[in-house]
Amino acid sequence: MDKETLTADLKRKIISALNLPEVSPSDIADDTELFGESGLGLDSVDALELVVMVEREYGVVISESSDAKKIFASVGTLADYLISNRK
Amino acid sequence: MHFRARRQDGLEEALDKARWTGKSYGGYWGNWCFLQLLKLGALPAYGLLLFVAAYFVVFRRKACEGGVKFLSKVEGRKIGAISLETYRLAFSFGVCLLDRAMAFSGSKKIKIDDECEKTIKPILESGRGAVVVTAHVGGWEMAGAELLKYGRRVFMPGTDGEDPRIRKLSESARKTKKISVNVSGGALSNIEAYSVLKGGGIVAMHADRYAGGRFARVKFLGEEVAAPTAAYWLAKAAGVPVVQTVCFRGKLFHYSARAFPPMDANLKTPNECASEFMSNLESAIKAHKYQWFNFYDFWK
Numbered sequence: 001m002d003k004e005t006l007t008a009d010l011k012r013k014i015i016s017a018l019n020l021p022e023v024s025p026s027d028i029a030d031d032t033e034l035f036g037e038s039g040l041g042l043d044s045v046d047a048l049e050l051v052v053m054v055e056r057e058y059g060v061v062i063s064e065s066s067d068a069k070k071i072f073a074s075v076g077t078l079a080d081y082l083i084s085n086r087k
Numbered sequence: 088m089h090f091r092a093r094r095q096d097g098l099e100e101a102l103d104k105a106r107w108t109g110k111s112y113g114g115y116w117g118n119w120c121f122l123q124l125l126k127l128g129a130l131p132a133y134g135l136l137l138f139v140a141a142y143f144v145v146f147r148r149k150a151c152e153g154g155v156k157f158l159s160k161v162e163g164r165k166i167g168a169i170s171l172e173t174y175r176l177a178f179s180f181g182v183c184l185l186d187r188a189m190a191f192s193g194s195k196k197i198k199i200d201d202e203c204e205k206t207i208k209p210i211l212e213s214g215r216g217a218v219v220v221t222a223h224v225g226g227w228e229m230a231g232a233e234l235l236k237y238g239r240r241v242f243m244p245g246t247d248g249e250d251p252r253i254r255k256l257s258e259s260a261r262k263t264k265k266i267s268v269n270v271s272g273g274a275l276s277n278i279e280a281y282s283v284l285k286g287g288g289i290v291a292m293h294a295d296r297y298a299g300g301r302f303a304r305v306k307f308l309g310e311e312v313a314a315p316t317a318a319y320w321l322a323k324a325a326g327v328p329v330v331q332t333v334c335f336r337g338k339l340f341h342y343s344a345r346a347f348p349p350m351d352a353n354l355k356t357p358n359e360c361a362s363e364f365m366s367n368l369e370s371a372i373k374a375h376k377y378q379w380f381n382f383y384d385f386w387k
Contacts, residue, residue, distance in 0.1 A: 035274040044300050045320045048277045052324050063282035068275045 006079045014075070017053040018046050030076035039074075047072065054078070060085050115252045122260050125188055129196065129340070132185050140178040144169055151177060153383040160308040160386070161376045179377040183226055183336060190229050193262035199226065199342045201233045203332045206346035207289075210328055211237055216284035218322040218329045218352075222295035222368050225378040230334035230344040231291055235264055240288035242280050244269050277321055284325035294318050294331075294364050296381060303358035307365045310386045319360035322352035331364055335375045 001009070011025035014034075023040070033039025035047065042050075050072060051062050060082055062068055071081045117139070124132040144151055148168050154176045158166040166172045190197040203219075210217045219234065221227050234241050269276065280290045297313040305314045322329045328349035336342050347367045350360050372379050 042274060044274045044277045044317060047275050048281055048320060048324045051278055051281060062278065063285075065275045065277075065279040068278045072275065 003079050003083060006082060007075050010075050010079055010082075013053055013057055014050065017049050018042065028075055030079075031074045033074060034072050034078075054082070058082050058086055115250065115256065118256055121185060122188060122256065125185065125192070129185065129189060133182065136178060136181040136185065140174055140181055143177050144174050150382060153381060153385065154180075154379070156384055156386065157308075157379050157381070158376065160310070161373060161379075175377045176379070179336070180380050180382075183378065183380070186226065186336070186340065186342070187228050188257070188260060190226075191232070191257075191261045191263050191265075196340050197229065197342070198340060199229055199233060199334070199344055201230070201344045203230070203233070203330070203344050203346040204236075206330055206349060207234075208237065210330070210349065211239055211287065211289070214287055216287050216325060216327045217289055217349075218284065218318050218325075218327060219289055219291045219332055220294040220318045220329055220364060221291070221332045221334070222293060222372075223380045224333055224368075224372060225335035225375060225380075226342040226344075227293075227334055229342060230332060232263065232265070233344065234289050234291055237289065240283050240286065241291060242269060242283040242288060243291045244276055244280060245292070277317065280321055281325050284321065284327050290318075290321060292318050294361070295368060301357070303361040305358070305362040305365045307369055307385070312365070312385055314361040314365050316357040316361050319350075319352045319355075319357035322350075322360075323357065326353065328352070329360060331367055333368070333371045335371075335378050 007030050008025065011028050014020070014028070015023055015025065020040075028040065034050075035042050047068070051068075054060050054062060062071055062081075071078055121132050121135065124135055151168065151173055155166055155168050155170075155173055158172050158176060162172070186197050190199075207217055207219065216239075221230065231243070269279065284290055294315055297315050301316045301320065302313040303316050304311050306312075307314075319329060329352055330349050331347040332344060334342055334344035350363060352360055355363070
């Protein structure tokens with residue numbers, strides 16, 4: 001799966017896993033911040049659900065919160081991480 | 088672009104209510120005096136506490152306000168700011184702090200009957216992790232230290248508003264092992280906790296005080312409070328049970344820690360778990376009303 005396809009797939013799965021019916025994939029740019037005040041504004045429970053979704057859907061385990069900050073900065077950074085770490 | 092997708096209704100109001108500072112009362116020299124007296128024994132320190140508790144009730148009424156409101160609710164009648172009940176609560180709080188200092192300095196005088204082991208050990212032996220939730224009551228910190236005996240990784244998220252000088256003073260007197268509190272906070276703080284649970288470890292947290300994030304509105308002593316739900320979301324994601332524990336002082340130097348039946352966070356919603364937690368806490372605290380140590384207005 002190339003990065004463009006993966007980011008599109010991720011956007012759909014994030015919306016579904018986090019139950020965000022008011023958000024559409026086109027609302028999320030590749031560099032939109034997932035957490036924090038200037039982006040999607042997701043919270044700590046969303047972070048948890050994202051980790052579970054990534055584990056289930058892509059088979060990639062993210063366990064360190066220090067790494068997670070970079071990985072979950074945006075859909076783009078998450079896609080980069082998955083491309084380099086997918087089995 | 089800013090969706091603020093997770094702006095829960097009433098969040099601002101709930102956050103406004105989370106007002107405690109996490110700072111000890113008494114100041115550096117007050118804490119220092121008690122630690123010196125403890126070197127002579129528990130009774131001299133308890134003796135000084137008789138007067139210090141009275142001082143707080145009479146002259147530091149603001150510090151006792153939250154306790155007075157709690158006592159009025161639990162007693163179902165108005166309790167005076169200067170009253171025997173308020174004094175008993177202040178004194179009892181001091182005794183638990185002194186006992187904690189003794190226990191952590193390595194004194195064998197403080198005994199804890201840990202009945203939680205019967206509930207927690209089988210869960211861990213089955214290869215699963217556990218979320219252990221408690222409240223700021225009785226000897227909660229001493230009971231928390233008991234979790235180290237299982238030889239599993241223990242992750243404790245929390246806040247640290249303590250005066251650095253008092254923290255240093257407490258640490259210098261400590262001789263026993265300590266669970267380090269993870270104060271990183273932030274939206275991604277749950278990820279490490281999740282990893283600990285998936286590895287068969289323990290995540291220990293308070294579930295009484297709301298400090299931000301998702302919450303449930305539940306009844307506690309007849310009025311609604313915002314109860315944090317992070318513990319239950321975490322347990323649900325990791326597929327582990329939630330064990331609610333309480334630890335109360337009984338006879339002199341004796342504490343008893345017990346666990347409620349485990350909650351299955353996959354069968355209940357986080358709001359239902361929060362409601363069960365507060366209901367269990369209400370029944371426990373009614374029997375130990377002078378061991379409630381949330382000294383801020385829980386219901387404001």
